[in-house]
Amino acid sequence: MRERYASGISDDTAKQMIDLLNANLANVIDLTLDGKQCHWxxxxxxxxxxxxxxxxxxxxxxxxxxxxxxxxxxLGGQPNGLASRVVKESILDDYPTDITEVDQHVRELTNRYKKVAEALREAIATAGEAGDEDTADLFTEASRIIDKDAWFIGANAPKK
Known part of the structure; x- marks a missing residue:
């Protein structure tokens, strides 16, 4: 582990949080790429x-x-955003490449945003239980941003 800049957190907690953060980093990177796939x-x-x-x-x-x-x-770790790791560890399935219509993409992308937000909320609880309130706060803010963007994107779906 690298030098840790957060004090008051045990090495075991820091390691647990690094793993949790890297897992969610993979999800967020995948979601970013899905958004670009949709955009294009x-x-x-x-x-x-x-x-x-x-x-x-x-x-x-x-x-x-x-x-x-x-x-x-x-926390003394190394972020791992390599494409190969994202492919292996993201909770998201491959984005469909056979859709083109706005409403199809809006539904697909909104569901992906919701799935990542759900994982972030689980991470909030895990970080809180581990006693790392700063990481829990980070996950809380991330889930707020992703929830809001899911709403923005989803508002473009046709009304049924």
Whole structure:
């Protein structure tokens, strides 16, 4: 382990949090890439609004991944955002490449955002139980951002 900059946290807790943070980093990176896949391939009614929204959501989720990676370093670990690791460890299935319509992408991407947010909420509980309130707070803020973006994206789905 590298030098740890967070005090008051045991080595065992730091290691547990590094693993938890890296697991969620893989999910967030995968979600970012899914958003870009959607951004590049959507077509149809409402295209431009969703296309522009996805630029904004991608920027926010990149900030989330940076914050997670920085916390890993603070705890003495090494962030691992390599594509091969993301493929192996993300909770998300491969993004479908056979869809093009805005409503299809909106539904798919919204469900992915919700799944990552759910994992983040589980991580909040785990970090809190481990006594690392700073990491729990980081996960709380990340889940708020992802929940809000799921709502922004999902609001573009056609009403049934």
């Amino acid at each position: 391939n959507l077509q149809g009614t409402g295209f431009i609004g969703v296309h522009q929204l996805l630029d904004e959501t991608s920027d926010r989720i990149l900030e989330v991944s940076d914050t997670i990676a920085e916390r890993i370093v603070i």
